[in-house]
Amino acid sequence: MSTAQTRVQPDEAGLAARRRLARDLSRLADASVTEALAALCDEPQAAARRVGFTGPPGAGKSTLIGRLARLRAARGEALAIVAIDPSSPKSSGALLGDRVRMDALLAGTDVYIRSLPSGRCADGLSDNLADVLAAIAAAGFGEILIETVGVGQIEAGARSLVDTLVLMMGPQSGDQIQAMKAGVLETADIVVVNKADLPGAERMAQDIRNVLERQRGAGRRVPPVLLTQASEGASIEGLSHAIDEHEAWRAAHADLAQAAETRRLWHARGLLNRRVAELLDALPAGVREAGVVQIYGHVARMLSEPR
Numbered sequence: 001m002s003t004a005q006t007r008v009q010p011d012e013a014g015l016a017a018r019r020r021l022a023r024d025l026s027r028l029a030d031a032s033v034t035e036a037l038a039a040l041c042d043e044p045q046a047a048a049r050r051v052g053f054t055g056p057p058g059a060g061k062s063t064l065i066g067r068l069a070r071l072r073a074a075r076g077e078a079l080a081i082v083a084i085d086p087s088s089p090k091s092s093g094a095l096l097g098d099r100v101r102m103d104a105l106l107a108g109t110d111v112y113i114r115s116l117p118s119g120r121c122a123d124g125l126s127d128n129l130a131d132v133l134a135a136i137a138a139a140g141f142g143e144i145l146i147e148t149v150g151v152g153q154i155e156a157g158a159r160s161l162v163d164t165l166v167l168m169m170g171p172q173s174g175d176q177i178q179a180m181k182a183g184v185l186e187t188a189d190i191v192v193v194n195k196a197d198l199p200g201a202e203r204m205a206q207d208i209r210n211v212l213e214r215q216r217g218a219g220r221r222v223p224p225v226l227l228t229q230a231s232e233g234a235s236i237e238g239l240s241h242a243i244d245e246h247e248a249w250r251a252a253h254a255d256l257a258q259a260a261e262t263r264r265l266w267h268a269r270g271l272l273n274r275r276v277a278e279l280l281d282a283l284p285a286g287v288r289e290a291g292v293v294q295i296y297g298h299v300a301r302m303l304s305e306p307r
């Protein structure tokens, strides 16, 4: 790869800031909703560019994110990676491998990497992802790359947590693509067929382009479909360029106020859901055995209590 590798390690102040962030994020990981709220300020959230990567396991997300991060960090902007680990114990070995691979890819850079368990969310996201992203942005990072798991359709609210969504797959993901045509493709801003060195990649990219072309609607942006290969620097540069292009398109055409509102509402909804779950878990004896109406009334009252 032709990436400039002249990154310096953070200075003393930078290192101290990272240690602080690591502590804050660890605290957030186990935080109650009350604690998470206390850590949030109502000022507008710091504007780190957020790029999400989603796609089936094994598509090459971690590898590509590592390479992309190396390339984009060389621009001099502080860059963070948030990798969401599926909580299933079955995959923890693979995850460790993921992390080791990513660390190796980023040796010598000061890219900040943080792994999060995916929690109770069924959509491959972490329960407190919104809090974590806000904290990382507030710590002054210019860009956050987020790896999520799965191919399921991301809910519109969750989609709003990132500015640019990259859907990544390998040439072998054909069946998954069939399942995806229903909607996942159109939530993506950029589609990537990785492992271009393997047979079938070109064909798959063309199939996806055909599907997207059929869905083309008036005034709608048709996402580019790129072929990448982890060992091909030029293809990583192409993806990096596509991300910049999407950012420029978004700045010119997207309703950013609406996007920010959706993001805030999703964040609030997540906190409320978690708070309700906390209250249900802690129902006092007497209410626990009561009817649904009483339980509902109790939780509603508790929600409005001063925290």
Ligand SMILES: Nc1nc2c(ncn2[C@@H]2O[C@H](COP(=O)(O)OP(=O)(O)O)[C@@H](O)[C@H]2O)c(=O)[nH]1
Pocket (backbone or CB within 6 Å): 055, 056, 057, 058, 059, 060, 061, 062, 063, 064, 098, 194, 195, 196, 197, 198, 228, 229, 230, 231
């Ligand atoms: N042949 C080939 N293999 C790749 C490429 N990119 C990644 N891989 C391999 O695919 C496997 C899964 O990659 P990983 O990044 O862990 O995928 P993830 O599960 O989507 O994060 C690893 O063995 C990678 O080395 C590529 O461009 N070509």
Ligand SMILES: [Mg+2]
Pocket (backbone or CB within 6 Å): 061, 062, 063, 098, 147
């Ligand atoms: Mg991975």
